[in-house]
Amino acid sequence: MTFNFDHTPVLSTESMKALMVRPGGRYVDGTIGGGGHAAMILSASAPNGWLGGCDRDGMAVEAASSHLAPYVGRWEIRQGAFETLVDWIAPESVDGVLLDLGVSSPQLDRPERGFSFAVTGPLDMRMDKRQELTAAQLVNTMGEEEMGKLIWEMGGEQKARRIARAIVREREISPLQTTGELAEVVERAVPRRGARRHPATRTFQALRMVVNDEKGALRRGLASTVNLLRSGGRLVTITFHGLEASIIKEFGDSAVKMEKPVLQWIRRKSLKPSPNELAANPRARSAQMRILCKI
Ligand SMILES: C[S@@+](CC[C@H](N)C(=O)[O-])C[C@H]1O[C@@H](n2cnc3c(N)ncnc32)[C@H](O)[C@@H]1O
Numbered sequence: 001m002t003f004n005f006d007h008t009p010v011l012s013t014e015s016m017k018a019l020m021v022r023p024g025g026r027y028v029d030g031t032i033g034g035g036g037h038a039a040m041i042l043s044a045s046a047p048n049g050w051l052g053g054c055d056r057d058g059m060a061v062e063a064a065s066s067h068l069a070p071y072v073g074r075w076e077i078r079q080g081a082f083e084t085l086v087d088w089i090a091p092e093s094v095d096g097v098l099l100d101l102g103v104s105s106p107q108l109d110r111p112e113r114g115f116s117f118a119v120t121g122p123l124d125m126r127m128d129k130r131q132e133l134t135a136a137q138l139v140n141t142m143g144e145e146e147m148g149k150l151i152w153e154m155g156g157e158q159k160a161r162r163i164a165r166a167i168v169r170e171r172e173i174s175p176l177q178t179t180g181e182l183a184e185v186v187e188r189a190v191p192r193r194g195a196r197r198h199p200a201t202r203t204f205q206a207l208r209m210v211v212n213d214e215k216g217a218l219r220r221g222l223a224s225t226v227n228l229l230r231s232g233g234r235l236v237t238i239t240f241h242g243l244e245a246s247i248i249k250e251f252g253d254s255a256v257k258m259e260k261p262v263l264q265w266i267r268r269k270s271l272k273p274s275p276n277e278l279a280a281n282p283r284a285r286s287a288q289m290r291i292l293c294k295i
Contacts, residue, residue, distance in 0.1 A: 005033075005059075005067070005106050006105060006109075007033050007034040007036060007104045007105040007106055008105070008281045008283070009033075009040070009100070010283075010284040011277070011284070011289050012037060014271055015098060015100075015238065015289065016040055018234060018236040018266070018271075018289065019041065019096035019098060019234050020095070021045050021049070022045065022049075022095075023044075023046060023048070024049055025045045025049050025095040025096070026049065026050045026051075026093060026094045026095055027049065027051050027052075027094060027095060027096045027098070028051070028085060028089060028098070028228055029041065029051060029052075029054075029097075030053070030082030030085060030097060030221065031099055032053035032060060032061070033055060033060050033063075033104040034060065034063045034106065035053075035064030035067035037100060038051055038053055038064060038068060039067060039071070041098070042074055043071075045074075049074060050074055051068075051074065051076075052075070052077075052085065052089045053075065053076070053077040053078075054078050054079065054080050055077075055127075056128040056212070057079075057104075057107065057127045058128070058130075059107075060104060060106075060107075061079045079128070081220075081221065082099060082217075082221040083220040085224070085225060086224045086227055086228065092231075093230065094228050094230065095230065095234070096233055096234040096236065097228060097234070097235050097236070098236050098238075099218075099225070099236070099237045099238070100237075100238040101214075101218065101239050101244050102240040111179075112124070113125070115208060116204075117179050117182070117183035117198060117200050117204055120178050120179050120183075121179055122178060123135040123136035123139060123177060123178060123182060124136070125207060125211045125212070126211060135182075136176065138211060139176050139207065145164075147164040147168070148160045148163070148165075150206055150207075151164060151202070151203050151207075152206075153206075154210060154243065155201075155202030155203055155205045155209075157202035157203055157206065159189070159190045160203075163185075163190060163203055165189070166185050166186070166188065166189035167182070167185055179204075182203070182204075183198065183204075186199055186200035186203050187199050205241065209243070214244075215247060218244060218247050218248075222235075226255070226262060226263065226294065229294040231294055233293070234266070234291060234293055234294075235263070235293075235294070236289065236290075236292075237289065237290050238288070239288050239290070240286050245288055245290075249268065252265055252268060252292050255292070262294065263292045263295060264292065264293050265290075265292060267289070267290055268290060270288035270289065271288065272288060
């Protein structure tokens with residue numbers, strides 16, 4: 001089955017420049033999604049460039065494989081987190097690694113994936129459907145205090161304790177099963193009062209990050225993907241919120257400051273989408289690119 005996988009790659013021209021894609025080069029896309037960036041890499045590295053890619057999401061792997069059919073023979077894609085790339089790609093063998101973090105538009109837009117409050121669906125939020133833990137299990141079993149802490153720390157939600165209390169009260173009546181039910185509970189606890197953002201935005205982000213252990217996966221993934229780069233190779237990251245950006249900056253800063261530094265910053269200050277890109281793709285609004293180079 002092929003899915004309609006509509007995801008516009010963000011900072012696409014900028015990422016090709018940052019990766020310094022050249023004919024015959026070898027690249028890795030650790031978050032292949034629908035294969036938008038990957039297709040650009042394969043096109044710019046023609047006629048004989050190679051790309052290794054992965055995604056935790058089986059639906060993305062399928063969509064990317066079909067999108068990259070014109071370049072067959074020049075790529076290999078496997079399902080898994082990017083920390084597992086080291087299991088099948090040789091150390092110091094690639095010229096550039098791209099990590100375009102977060103979720104894709106199809107993950108957000110397909111109700112059955114349970115990432116979104118805009119379209120109601122089961123409280124799922126798993127990037128990798130083979131994993132057991134779902135958002136429903138989290139919200140229906142976690143202690144109130146722990147949940148409040150998590151919504152505050154991972155979502156930056158100031159009213160986290162009030163939201164956690166409301167969730168626990170509601171689930172005592174009956175377990176929360178859909179994203180719509182959760183969004184409603186949050187909205188009742190912290191009414192919108194004219195705010196542009198839905199009051200459940202930060203709560204949903206926090207839950208998604210915990211269900212997918214996004215911070216842990218990023219920390220482990222950064223440390224391992226650096227080993228894939230040959231000297232002079234580029235590590236290009238695109239982040240969508242402050243927690244991811246801090247992990248990248250901390251990681252880069254400590255690699256730069258080591259006694260024998262492994263990396264150097266090419267660009268630590270974030271590179272953001274142009275006004276033209278933002279007008280065409282509002283979902284790019286919080287994207288920030290950073291570039292490191294292997295010494
Ligand atoms: C913003 S999308 C990437 C879109 C892609 N660059 C494109 O052009 O279509 C992010 C993707 O990263 C995947 N992802 C997030 N964390 C991951 C991880 N630790 N390992 C592998 N894939 C991950 C998500 O499943 C999602 O498909």
